[in-house]
Amino acid sequence: MELKLLKCPGCGANFPLPAPNGIVVCEYCRAVVSASGAPVWPMPESPEDDPPFAPDRPRVTVAGTRYVLLGRLGRGDGSDVFLARRDGRITEMVVLKVVRALSDADLVAREYDVLEALHRLDTQGAEHFTRLLPQPVARGEVKDPVGVSRAAAVYRWQSGFQHSLTDVREAYPDGVDPRAAVWMWKRLLEVLGFVHRSGYIHGAVLPPHVLVHPRDHGVMLVGWSSAVTFDGDRGRLPSTSASHRAFYPAAEWRGVAPGPTTDLIMAARTIAWVLGGDPATGSTPTSVPPPLADLLRRLCDEDPHPFTGDAWRSKELVDAAARESFGPPKFIPFTLPGWR
Numbered sequence: 001m002e003l004k005l006l007k008c009p010g011c012g013a014n015f016p017l018p019a020p021n022g023i024v025v026c027e028y029c030r031a032v033v034s035a036s037g038a039p040v041w042p043m044p045e046s047p048e049d050d051p052p053f054a055p056d057r058p059r060v061t062v063a064g065t066r067y068v069l070l071g072r073l074g075r076g077d078g079s080d081v082f083l084a085r086r087d088g089r090i091t092e093m094v095v096l097k098v099v100r101a102l103s104d105a106d107l108v109a110r111e112y113d114v115l116e117a118l119h120r121l122d123t124q125g126a127e128h129f130t131r132l133l134p135q136p137v138a139r140g141e142v143k144d145p146v147g148v149s150r151a152a153a154v155y156r157w158q159s160g161f162q163h164s165l166t167d168v169r170e171a172y173p174d175g176v177d178p179r180a181a182v183w184m185w186k187r188l189l190e191v192l193g194f195v196h197r198s199g200y201i202h203g204a205v206l207p208p209h210v211l212v213h214p215r216d217h218g219v220m221l222v223g224w225s226s227a228v229t230f231d232g233d234r235g236r237l238p239s240t241s242a243s244h245r246a247f248y249p250a251a252e253w254r255g256v257a258p259g260p261t262t263d264l265i266m267a268a269r270t271i272a273w274v275l276g277g278d279p280a281t282g283s284t285p286t287s288v289p290p291p292l293a294d295l296l297r298r299l300c301d302e303d304p305h306p307f308t309g310d311a312w313r314s315k316e317l318v319d320a321a322a323r324e325s326f327g328p329p330k331f332i333p334f335t336l337p338g339w340r
């Protein structure tokens with residue numbers, strides 16, 4: 001008798017040995033196949049028979065949809081952020097943000113509202129830049145393990161963006177290669193250019209809110225609960241991060257209304273910090289070439305800020321300083337733990 005190792009023609013899974021009657025049922029897709037490989041006829045679909053995905057993992061329900069929690073992505077000032085997966089046949093990976101202090105529920109709601117508004121825009125570049133902002137999926141409440149309801153928001157997971165600049169600085173305690181800081185800064189200024197042109201300021205451009213895609217040299221901006229429109233919401237930022245005081249312009253603490261310049265100063269301070277420098281003064285280690293170090297110091301300085309509110313102008317200056325420091329742009333791979 002000829003023995004064949006069969007693979008399921010439906011899904012490619014290896015088959016067990018056939019039963020004495022020569023029939024095999026695929027354990028994965030339930031196709032029914034004769035030992036010779038034919039005929040094949042699929043079993044009727046029966047979703048209720050689907051084994052649950054990772055049954056040991058916790059589940060939460062937001063706005064009527066159940067999600068399986070896969071792990072923690074981060075811990076913010078006011079919330080816990082998880083990677084999750086919609087618990088269904090046609091699934092999707094998502095980011096679930098759950099507020100810690102019940103009194104911060106309004107921050108999760110405000111962030112969701114701002115992001116929805118930004119995704120509705122048709123400002124020039126919207127199609128490209130809105131992909132670099134969290135994409136709202138749903139919001140509602142989740143019950144924590146002791147039964148307390150907490151405000152939550154669900155965003156689409158963007159693969160590859162899992163390290164913030166806080167994580168980057170942990171991986172490079174003495175600061176990143178200045179050539180890597182150049183692409184991080186330029187990408188950040190491009191997103192800010194779009195946000196400002198759309199009439200918003202982010203209000204919290206801080207290391208934990210800048211996520212990087214190390215392989216593609218991409219940057220995504222999260223943490224939108226402090227964002228405001230700068231033609232309407234004059235006044236203070238709705239919230240600030242006490243643990244990042246040195247990243248805010250001092251004017252913010254004096255009660256001066258924020259504007260696009262606030263974001264640009266915070267972006268420069270964030271880049272100075274990821275280079276191993278001091279966010280308050282913009283000074284950087286001596287390994288940073290002088291044209292770049294000088295520009296950083298100038299753009300971290302708020303009094304008077306040289307390029308008020310113009311992210312694109314700032315980006316051109318970064319370009320020029322980078323050319324003076326390193327010559328024409330060149331792709332230099334950037335690595336982080338878990339990436340090659």
Ligand SMILES: Nc1ncnc2c1ncn2[C@@H]1O[C@H](COP(=O)(O)OP(=O)(O)OP(=O)(O)O)[C@@H](O)[C@H]1O
Nearest residue numbers: 073074075076077078079081095208222223224225
């Ligand atoms: N969309 C996302 N994709 C991947 N990771 C994320 C995302 N949003 C947040 N994170 C991770 O979770 C961490 C905490 O998120 P975030 O800073 O937004 O929380 P928060 O400080 O509580 O919120 P907020 O600043 O808006 O009040 C981030 O530093 C980042 O590591």
